[in-house]
Amino acid sequence: MTSEHRAKGQGARHLDSVAVIGAGAWGTALAITAARAGRSVRLWAREQEVVASIRETRENTLFLPGHRIPEAVSVESDLAAVVAGADVVLIVVPSQFLRVTAVALRPHLGPGTPVVICAKGIERGSGLLLAAVIEEALPGHALAVLSGPTFAGEVAAGMPTAITVASADAAADPQTSLAAAVAVALGTQTFRPYVSDDVVGVEVGGAVKNVLAIACGIATGLGFGANTRAALITRGLDEIKGLAEALGGRRDTVTGLSGIGDLTLTCSSEQSRNMRYGMGLATGRSAAEMFGGRPVVVEGVENAQSVTDLARSLNVSMPICEAVRAVVLDGQPIADVMAALLTRPFRAEPHGMDLRLAH
Numbered sequence: 048m049t050s051e052h053r054a055k056g057q058g059a060r061h062l063d064s065v066a067v068i069g070a071g072a073w074g075t076a077l078a079i080t081a082a083r084a085g086r087s088v089r090l091w092a093r094e095q096e097v098v099a100s101i102r103e104t105r106e107n108t109l110f111l112p113g114h115r116i117p118e119a120v121s122v123e124s125d126l127a128a129v130v131a132g133a134d135v136v137l138i139v140v141p142s143q144f145l146r147v148t149a150v151a152l153r154p155h156l157g158p159g160t161p162v163v164i165c166a167k168g169i170e171r172g173s174g175l176l177l178a179a180v181i182e183e184a185l186p187g188h189a190l191a192v193l194s195g196p197t198f199a200g201e202v203a204a205g206m207p208t209a210i211t212v213a214s215a216d217a218a219a220d221p222q223t224s225l226a227a228a229v230a231v232a233l234g235t236q237t238f239r240p241y242v243s244d245d246v247v248g249v250e251v252g253g254a255v256k257n258v259l260a261i262a263c264g265i266a267t268g269l270g271f272g273a274n275t276r277a278a279l280i281t282r283g284l285d286e287i288k289g290l291a292e293a294l295g296g297r298r299d300t301v302t303g304l305s306g307i308g309d310l311t312l313t314c315s316s317e318q319s320r321n322m323r324y325g326m327g328l329a330t331g332r333s334a335a336e337m338f339g340g341r342p343v344v345v346e347g348v349e350n351a352q353s354v355t356d357l358a359r360s361l362n363v364s365m366p367i368c369e370a371v372r373a374v375v376l377d378g379q380p381i382a383d384v385m386a387a388l389l390t391r392p393f394r395a396e397p398h399g400m401d402l403r404l405a406h
């Protein structure tokens with residue numbers, strides 16, 4: 048640990064040994080980041096070919112090709128070996144596999160070892176935010192959530208990036224919170240975590256933005272321009288705020304990195320898998336075509352259902368997310384769904400009453 052890190056982390060506990068569960072693009076980028084920050088890192092990969100590729104070439108050729116993985120990162124396919132003695136465990140599997148992965152981890156985690164959720168989503172069926180899934184699957188473990196505008200490739204390349212890390216104990220004292228300790232453990236000049244105490248607000252932003260990015264991808268694929276994208280981002284942000292607030296999160300969190308930051312990033316770049324998936328829907332190209340047959344996760348697909356199921360149960364209006372669900376899961380024609388979205392009654396801004404004015 049450098050003296051700079053010690054000064055920044057005064058009062059925070061030291062998390063020197065980091066286990067990363069999940070060696071997709073994001074888990075791999077986070078392992079590289081933790082190694083750059085001076086941590087010793089063990090990375091769990093589900094696929095033997097990923098273990099072999101990293102050991103032989105120091106590169107994750109399946110999920111994050113083109114980025115060298117430092118020697119300080121060791122890779123294993125044995126969960127128990129990866130988490131043994133870890134000071135902190137980062138879980139970076141897709142949202143719908145979080146519970147099963149956490150349950151598998153349970154017998155191997157040291158008592159009270161803190162867990163950091165790095166996936167973005169809401170569990171389908173239960174409608175639970177991922178922190179609540181971890182509370183059920185790994186009771187007694189302190190938890191933080193890491194979320195923000197962070198394309199894995201840019202993080203791995205060392206491009207300046209900012210992200211939010213939230214833990215509930217930051218409300219009492221951000222300085223000694225788990226979020227602060229995680230910020231110190233992962234933070235470098237080019238990877239700057241900002242501490243928050245609003246776990247719910249941070250999680251909702253990350254879960255919903257992927258659904259909205261599919262909408263932006265559809266709009267882009269249809270040939271619409273900057274006006275449409277700005278409308279989707281701004282009205283989408285309002286949907287995030289409504290759901291966050293209904294779940295006890297704060298509207299101001301949604302204006303931070305994990306909300307507007309990630310929404311803007313994901314809706315503006317073809318680096319986003321969700322955006323590209325949406326473009327494929329609008330242009331008649333399959334996911335396999337859009338991703339060259341690579342096994343990537345498109346979180347907005349599963350989450351179109353989990354987000355709207357939860358919103359319906361809370362009576363929160365999320366028309367753009369509902370439109371994505373109608374296209375992606377119900378197979379409704381894009382033209383019909385768009386017509387329905389665009390002929391809704393005019394409304395007051397930002398989160399105002401339905402004015403019931405006729406077209």
Ligand SMILES: NC(=O)C1=CN([C@@H]2O[C@H](COP(=O)(O)OP(=O)(O)OC[C@H]3O[C@@H](n4cnc5c(N)ncnc54)[C@H](O)[C@@H]3O)[C@@H](O)[C@H]2O)C=CC1
Nearest residue numbers: 070071072073074093110140141144166167198199343344
């Ligand atoms: N790629 C990115 O730029 C970022 C991704 N994230 C989030 O990180 C999470 C992981 O995404 P990526 O690393 O990008 O995935 P990826 O698309 O690069 O790779 C797929 C991942 O899913 C895992 N997987 C497949 N089936 C599984 C199963 N049955 N059980 C457990 N794991 C399984 C694979 O092992 C692999 O790690 C997602 O929630 C994503 O939204 C968050 C920030 C940035």
Ligand SMILES: O=C(CO)COP(=O)(O)O
Nearest residue numbers: 195196197198319320321
């Ligand atoms: O979450 C991400 C960036 O913050 C990655 O977005 P995609 O999953 O759409 O690529």
